Amino acid sequence: DQQVKQNSPSLSVQEGRISILNCDYTNSMFDYFLWYKKYPAEGPTFLISISSIKDKNEDGRFTVFLNKSAKHLSLHIVPSQPGDSAVYFCASYSYNTNAGKSTFGDGTTLTVKP
Protein backbone atom coordinates (compact mmCIF):
# COMPACT_ATOMS: atom_id res chain seq x y z
CA ASP A 1 0.00 0.00 0.00
CA GLN A 2 1.69 3.14 -1.23
CA GLN A 3 1.23 5.89 1.32
CA VAL A 4 2.52 8.71 -0.83
CA LYS A 5 1.38 9.03 -4.42
CA GLN A 6 2.31 11.32 -7.26
CA ASN A 7 -0.27 10.59 -9.92
CA SER A 8 1.32 12.57 -12.70
CA PRO A 9 4.48 10.90 -13.98
CA SER A 10 5.39 13.89 -16.11
CA LEU A 11 4.67 17.59 -16.54
CA SER A 12 5.73 19.96 -19.29
CA VAL A 13 5.67 23.72 -18.76
CA GLN A 14 6.81 26.73 -20.73
CA GLU A 15 9.62 28.81 -19.27
CA GLY A 16 8.31 31.63 -17.14
CA ARG A 17 5.02 29.95 -16.38
CA ILE A 18 3.99 28.25 -13.17
CA SER A 19 4.74 24.57 -12.53
CA ILE A 20 2.41 22.77 -10.14
CA LEU A 21 3.40 19.33 -8.91
CA ASN A 22 0.91 17.36 -6.87
CA CYS A 23 1.16 14.70 -4.21
CA ASP A 24 -1.45 12.76 -2.24
CA TYR A 25 -0.93 10.83 0.96
CA THR A 26 -2.97 8.40 2.99
CA ASN A 27 -1.53 8.55 6.50
CA SER A 28 -2.69 11.53 8.50
CA MET A 29 0.00 10.90 11.12
CA PHE A 30 2.89 12.14 9.03
CA ASP A 31 4.80 14.95 10.72
CA TYR A 32 6.53 16.61 7.81
CA PHE A 33 6.30 16.65 4.06
CA LEU A 34 9.28 17.27 1.87
CA TRP A 35 10.06 17.84 -1.76
CA TYR A 36 13.26 16.61 -3.38
CA LYS A 37 14.69 17.34 -6.78
CA LYS A 38 16.72 14.77 -8.64
CA TYR A 39 18.81 15.00 -11.78
CA PRO A 40 19.73 11.81 -13.67
CA ALA A 41 22.50 9.76 -12.07
CA GLU A 42 22.61 12.03 -9.03
CA GLY A 43 21.23 11.73 -5.54
CA PRO A 44 18.13 13.73 -4.64
CA THR A 45 18.60 17.18 -3.19
CA PHE A 46 16.30 18.62 -0.62
CA LEU A 47 14.15 21.45 -1.91
CA ILE A 48 11.55 22.52 0.62
CA SER A 49 9.55 21.06 3.48
CA ILE A 50 6.39 21.82 5.40
CA SER A 51 5.31 20.82 8.86
CA SER A 52 2.00 19.06 9.16
CA ILE A 53 0.76 21.92 11.35
CA LYS A 54 1.18 24.48 8.60
CA ASP A 55 -0.59 24.97 5.31
CA LYS A 56 1.99 26.94 3.36
CA ASN A 57 5.72 27.36 3.20
CA GLU A 58 7.51 29.61 0.76
CA ASP A 59 11.16 29.76 -0.25
CA GLY A 60 12.00 31.96 -3.19
CA ARG A 61 10.39 30.59 -6.32
CA PHE A 62 9.18 27.48 -4.50
CA THR A 63 6.00 27.28 -2.44
CA VAL A 64 4.52 24.18 -0.92
CA PHE A 65 0.85 24.05 0.02
CA LEU A 66 -0.63 21.48 2.36
CA ASN A 67 -4.33 20.64 2.44
CA LYS A 68 -4.74 18.31 5.38
CA SER A 69 -8.45 17.68 4.91
CA ALA A 70 -7.79 16.49 1.38
CA LYS A 71 -4.47 14.85 2.30
CA HIS A 72 -2.90 16.66 -0.57
CA LEU A 73 0.17 18.77 -1.04
CA SER A 74 1.48 20.64 -4.00
CA LEU A 75 4.69 22.32 -5.03
CA HIS A 76 4.46 25.53 -7.00
CA ILE A 77 7.44 26.79 -8.95
CA VAL A 78 7.09 30.26 -10.33
CA PRO A 79 8.50 31.38 -12.63
CA SER A 80 9.69 28.06 -14.01
CA GLN A 81 13.17 27.92 -15.49
CA PRO A 82 14.80 25.35 -17.81
CA GLY A 83 17.18 24.44 -15.00
CA ASP A 84 14.19 23.27 -13.00
CA SER A 85 13.82 20.33 -15.37
CA ALA A 86 14.30 17.28 -13.17
CA VAL A 87 12.41 14.57 -11.34
CA TYR A 88 10.60 15.84 -8.26
CA PHE A 89 9.80 13.53 -5.40
CA CYS A 90 7.45 14.30 -2.59
CA ALA A 91 8.10 12.50 0.65
CA SER A 92 6.46 12.19 4.01
CA TYR A 93 8.37 12.02 7.24
CA SER A 94 7.28 10.49 10.48
CA TYR A 95 8.80 10.78 13.93
CA ASN A 96 7.13 7.63 15.16
CA THR A 97 10.34 5.63 15.13
CA ASN A 98 13.61 6.50 16.78
CA ALA A 99 15.23 7.25 13.48
CA GLY A 100 12.29 8.72 11.66
CA LYS A 101 11.38 7.48 8.23
CA SER A 102 10.79 9.04 4.87
CA THR A 103 8.35 7.57 2.39
CA PHE A 104 8.73 8.71 -1.19
CA GLY A 105 6.28 9.08 -4.02
CA ASP A 106 7.10 7.77 -7.48
CA GLY A 107 8.27 11.12 -8.75
CA THR A 108 7.12 13.55 -11.43
CA THR A 109 9.42 14.45 -14.30
CA LEU A 110 9.21 18.17 -14.92
CA THR A 111 10.33 19.55 -18.27
CA VAL A 112 10.56 23.30 -18.61
CA LYS A 113 10.74 24.34 -22.23
CA PRO A 114 12.68 27.48 -23.17
Next chain:
Amino acid sequence: GAVVSQHPSWVICKSGTSVKIECRSLDFQATTMFWYRQFPKQSLMLMATSNEGSKATYEQGVEKDKFLINHASLTLSTLTVTSAHPEDSSFYICSASRNSGDNEQFFGPGTRLTVL
Protein backbone atom coordinates in the same frame (compact mmCIF):
# COMPACT_ATOMS: atom_id res chain seq x y z
CA GLY B 1 28.08 21.99 4.83
CA ALA B 2 26.24 18.67 5.13
CA VAL B 3 27.98 16.85 2.30
CA VAL B 4 27.56 13.13 1.79
CA SER B 5 29.78 11.17 -0.55
CA GLN B 6 29.50 7.70 -1.98
CA HIS B 7 32.20 5.46 -3.35
CA PRO B 8 32.34 4.09 -5.93
CA SER B 9 30.06 6.13 -8.14
CA TRP B 10 29.81 3.35 -10.68
CA VAL B 11 30.69 -0.32 -10.44
CA ILE B 12 30.40 -3.24 -12.83
CA CYS B 13 30.84 -6.74 -11.47
CA LYS B 14 30.33 -10.33 -12.44
CA SER B 15 27.40 -12.34 -11.16
CA GLY B 16 28.23 -14.06 -7.89
CA THR B 17 30.72 -11.51 -6.62
CA SER B 18 30.19 -9.15 -3.71
CA VAL B 19 30.29 -5.38 -3.97
CA LYS B 20 30.83 -2.89 -1.18
CA ILE B 21 29.49 0.66 -1.39
CA GLU B 22 30.66 3.31 1.05
CA CYS B 23 28.67 6.26 2.27
CA ARG B 24 30.46 9.03 4.14
CA SER B 25 29.29 12.21 5.79
CA LEU B 26 32.17 14.57 5.10
CA ASP B 27 31.54 17.51 7.37
CA PHE B 28 29.10 16.33 9.98
CA GLN B 29 28.44 13.36 12.18
CA ALA B 30 25.58 11.24 10.99
CA THR B 31 23.74 9.50 13.76
CA THR B 32 21.49 7.80 11.26
CA MET B 33 22.11 6.72 7.70
CA PHE B 34 19.62 5.40 5.20
CA TRP B 35 20.08 3.24 2.15
CA TYR B 36 17.75 3.55 -0.82
CA ARG B 37 17.45 1.77 -4.09
CA GLN B 38 16.04 3.28 -7.22
CA PHE B 39 14.83 1.31 -10.18
CA PRO B 40 14.49 3.03 -13.57
CA LYS B 41 11.49 5.36 -13.62
CA GLN B 42 10.51 4.33 -10.14
CA SER B 43 10.60 5.86 -6.76
CA LEU B 44 13.28 5.62 -4.17
CA MET B 45 12.76 2.51 -2.10
CA LEU B 46 14.04 2.61 1.44
CA MET B 47 16.05 -0.52 2.05
CA ALA B 48 17.30 -0.06 5.59
CA THR B 49 18.03 2.41 8.34
CA SER B 50 21.25 2.21 10.29
CA ASN B 51 22.24 3.86 13.52
CA GLU B 52 25.89 4.08 14.46
CA GLY B 53 26.97 1.16 16.57
CA SER B 54 23.82 -0.88 16.24
CA LYS B 55 22.30 -3.31 13.78
CA ALA B 56 20.49 -1.94 10.78
CA THR B 57 16.73 -2.04 10.57
CA TYR B 58 15.63 -3.52 7.27
CA GLU B 59 12.41 -2.74 5.47
CA GLN B 60 10.00 -5.54 4.74
CA GLY B 61 11.05 -7.58 1.76
CA VAL B 62 14.73 -6.60 1.91
CA GLU B 63 17.04 -9.55 2.53
CA LYS B 64 19.43 -8.65 5.34
CA ASP B 65 21.82 -11.45 4.40
CA LYS B 66 21.90 -10.18 0.84
CA PHE B 67 22.39 -6.53 1.64
CA LEU B 68 24.80 -6.24 4.55
CA ILE B 69 24.90 -2.84 6.21
CA ASN B 70 27.55 -1.70 8.62
CA HIS B 71 27.52 1.68 10.35
CA ALA B 72 30.83 1.48 12.13
CA SER B 73 31.34 5.16 12.81
CA LEU B 74 29.44 8.42 12.83
CA THR B 75 30.75 9.27 9.38
CA LEU B 76 30.75 5.95 7.56
CA SER B 77 28.18 3.39 6.57
CA THR B 78 28.75 0.57 4.10
CA LEU B 79 26.36 -1.49 2.03
CA THR B 80 27.65 -4.82 0.76
CA VAL B 81 25.67 -6.56 -1.94
CA THR B 82 26.61 -10.20 -1.48
CA SER B 83 26.61 -12.71 -4.33
CA ALA B 84 25.30 -10.08 -6.70
CA HIS B 85 22.99 -11.07 -9.54
CA PRO B 86 21.84 -9.11 -12.59
CA GLU B 87 18.55 -8.29 -10.87
CA ASP B 88 20.54 -6.41 -8.23
CA SER B 89 21.60 -3.93 -10.88
CA SER B 90 20.28 -0.60 -9.73
CA PHE B 91 21.10 2.86 -8.46
CA TYR B 92 21.86 2.80 -4.75
CA ILE B 93 21.63 6.03 -2.78
CA CYS B 94 22.51 6.70 0.82
CA SER B 95 21.41 9.58 2.97
CA ALA B 96 22.38 10.80 6.39
CA SER B 97 20.76 12.70 9.19
CA ARG B 98 22.62 14.69 11.81
CA ASN B 99 20.39 13.68 14.64
CA SER B 100 18.04 10.84 15.30
CA GLY B 101 14.62 12.08 14.31
CA ASP B 102 15.97 14.93 12.20
CA ASN B 103 13.58 15.30 9.30
CA GLU B 104 16.18 16.64 6.92
CA GLN B 105 18.25 14.09 5.12
CA PHE B 106 21.36 14.77 3.09
CA PHE B 107 21.76 12.50 0.13
CA GLY B 108 24.84 11.05 -1.44
CA PRO B 109 25.31 11.18 -5.20
CA GLY B 110 24.42 7.52 -5.63
CA THR B 111 26.21 4.44 -6.91
CA ARG B 112 25.28 2.78 -10.17
CA LEU B 113 25.68 -1.00 -9.86
CA THR B 114 25.66 -3.14 -12.96
CA VAL B 115 25.90 -6.90 -12.51
CA LEU B 116 26.80 -8.82 -15.62
